[in-house]
Amino acid sequence: MTEYQKLIDELTKNHILKSDELLQLIECNDAEALDYLFSKSRQCRELSYGKDIYIRGLIEISNCCKNDCYYCGIRRSNTNVQRYHLTTEQIRECCRLGYELGFRTFVLQGGEDLYYDDDKLCLLISEIKKEFSDCALTLSLGEKSRESYQRYYDAGADRYLLRHETANEVHYGRLHPDEMSAKNRKQCLYDLKEIGYQVGSGFMVGSPYQTTKLIVEDLLFLKDLQPAMVGIGPFIPHHETPFAAETGGTLEQTLTLIALIRLLLPHALIPATTALGTIASDGRSRGILAGANVIMPNLSPEDVRQKYMIYDNKLSTGAEAAESLNQLKEEMKKIGYQVVVSRGDVIKMKDDA
Numbered sequence: 001m002t003e004y005q006k007l008i009d010e011l012t013k014n015h016i017l018k019s020d021e022l023l024q025l026i027e028c029n030d031a032e033a034l035d036y037l038f039s040k041s042r043q044c045r046e047l048s049y050g051k052d053i054y055i056r057g058l059i060e061i062s063n064c065c066k067n068d069c070y071y072c073g074i075r076r077s078n079t080n081v082q083r084y085h086l087t088t089e090q091i092r093e094c095c096r097l098g099y100e101l102g103f104r105t106f107v108l109q110g111g112e113d114l115y116y117d118d119d120k121l122c123l124l125i126s127e128i129k130k131e132f133s134d135c136a137l138t139l140s141l142g143e144k145s146r147e148s149y150q151r152y153y154d155a156g157a158d159r160y161l162l163r164h165e166t167a168n169e170v171h172y173g174r175l176h177p178d179e180m181s182a183k184n185r186k187q188c189l190y191d192l193k194e195i196g197y198q199v200g201s202g203f204m205v206g207s208p209y210q211t212t213k214l215i216v217e218d219l220l221f222l223k224d225l226q227p228a229m230v231g232i233g234p235f236i237p238h239h240e241t242p243f244a245a246e247t248g249g250t251l252e253q254t255l256t257l258i259a260l261i262r263l264l265l266p267h268a269l270i271p272a273t274t275a276l277g278t279i280a281s282d283g284r285s286r287g288i289l290a291g292a293n294v295i296m297p298n299l300s301p302e303d304v305r306q307k308y309m310i311y312d313n314k315l316s317t318g319a320e321a322a323e324s325l326n327q328l329k330e331e332m333k334k335i336g337y338q339v340v341v342s343r344g345d346v347i348k349m350k351d352d353a
């Protein structure tokens with residue numbers, strides 16, 4: 001048995017490895033070892049979630065943002081963005097359409113937009129939960145105070161997505177302006193967890209200045225946080241950002257990391273992200289075959305989709321669009337998986353530690 005196989009077996013059994021061992025696996029590009037890794041991560045996912053694929057209807061409620069993250073196309077300094085925010089009625093209309101299509105989770109995602117103050121948001125949350133009482137509601141609206149997070153939770157929000165982006169302070173500082181910090185980001189995540197949300201975190205693969213060592217820190221941070229969800233996708237440069245000329249992350253590295261995260265956190269909900277589908281036409285299927293179990297089609301009104309360009313060429317049509325759910329179902333059926341109508345909550349997490 002090769003050294004890689006030994007490490008993969010140990011990770012499969014214990015759901016943890018030492019830093020230098022994780023590093024070896026992250027850097028592995030031995031095709032046979034990777035096939036073995038993917039077969040183990042698929043098995044692990046099947047033990048937790050069978051062959052089911054959970055879908056989430058992603059509603060991009062606003063592309064206005066007070067932040068200026070160097071990698072993001074809708075950063076404050078990009079004056080070429082046509083800014084919008086959906087009205088609460090538009091958002092509820094998206095949910096209605098999504099419900100008809102079979103979605104039982106709605107994700108409200110947006111920039112850090114002061115237009116949606118806490119009162120407006122809480123009203124919206126409670127209205128959606130009242131109208132769709134069998135659905136889960138996920139928020140992905142950035143960093144807020146603990147009090148605000150508590151208010152949204154009390155209003156009925158079930159889950160919160162906030163990628164940590166990078167666990168390392170110095171690296172964080174190279175991706176974000178001075179007013180943002182890894183420390184605050186992490187604090188938000190621990191607050192959200194304590195309040196009772198199912199929390200999602202994650203990072204970009206191949207972001208500028210990222211090294212394998214830094215990725216190990218990300219994996220260990222995730223292991224410590226024990227999030228219910230982990231979203232990772234390749235970094236893709238946006239031409240109107242300071243990182244326009246940087247190289248993007250690769251499909252291969254992202255797939256390896258999906259598999260490693262699956263084995264580190266067997267019960268995590270892991271999406272095959274839009275970014276993965278954007279860099280390769282079979283990206284999402286390959287994400288599923290590497291151990292992912294969630295897909296988040298776009299449920300935003302069609303006329304705003306082109307305005308939510310966090311990176312170049314972001315997909316929002318084809319199987320990426322909620323209204324093409326049949327295409328997605330076919331894609332998944334071809335590789336032996338089935339899209340299900342379900343809230344798709346995380347399963348028991350106690351023994352993940």
Ligand code: 5AD
Pocket residue numbers: 071072073162163165203204233234235236237238275310311312
């Ligand atoms: N490439 C890939 N992912 C990006 N994100 C933001 N900008 C980019 C980019 N250029 C990711 C961030 C953010 C999520 C909503 O999208 O990780 O948390």
